[in-house]
């Protein structure tokens with residue numbers, strides 16, 4: 517390929533390039549390659565063990581790219597970085613078990629702040645029974661947090677939720693409410709003066725997201741096969757499902773479960789924040805309506821049907837308003853390198 521900067525290629529173009537490079541080196545004589553069930557391109561990787569399927573995911577949080585010290589408390593930062601990883605295991609319907617934590621930081625960092633970072637992680641991990649198994653410490657010009665979480669598939673058949681299993685006719689559903697994390701981030705960056713209830717709700721959405729680990733396992737149990745967690749934004753993440761499954765989709769914008777505090781504080785912009793703001797860490801999945809109804813009875817969080825999978829062009833998402841008319845939004849999702857619509 518011609519010389520190209522990663523900023524020109526974009527995050528997803530770079531992932532495709534690396535996936536291709538790795539695929540060319542694939543050695544099926546080797547048991548590790550042969551037992552790999554899901555490699556690059558889903559929420560977590562999966563491989564076959566003797567009697568189970570193991571899962572692994574990893575995520576980086578870099579100072580001034582993913583967070584700003586001074587806005588976020590150390591405990592909140594630890595919670596959120598761990599939430600992003602547990603959410604990827606949730607999106608596979610798996611059980612998270614062990615975490616490895618690699619930190620890099622300047623020498624002038626307060627030791628007690630790093631202990632606070634760990635306390636935030638541990639607080640989130642405790643109810644899910646996840647253990648910290650180790651990590652690494654290095655010096656760096658800014659704080660970098662890299663977490664790897666290892667887990668396993670649930671149930672006797674070790675079934676998984678993947679991005680590639682959506683089928684035309686499936687309904688599209690989402691857990692919880694959307695837009696809160698993006699609205700909260702904007703509130704902090706622009707110093708927006710909202711009332712204390714809205715401020716605390718948006719702060720919680722931004723820095724204390726609850727990964728849907730239990731819900732992901734319930735999806736598998738009830739026969740759902742296709743899911744992703746909302747980290748890049750609803751439209752971008754639905755795009756990932758549609759591309760991986762080679763299907764199209766239609767979303768009814770009036771049905772999007774926008775966090776009420778986002779509506780009250782951002783008015784007309786609430787829909788855009790819910791569609792393209794990321795980091796809500798809700799689960800987006802597709803299934804037949806009868807399966808969704810069963811899931812609805814089994815889980816305790818809100819569940820909303822927002823559209824359906826179609827036979828449309830692979831990766832295409834059409835938005836329709838309350839009257840069924842086409843609706844368009846300019847900004848769709850976020851690309852880590854170009855910072856442009858992707």
Ligand SMILES: [Mg+2]
Pocket residue numbers: 558559603604607744745746747
């Ligand atoms: Mg994910």
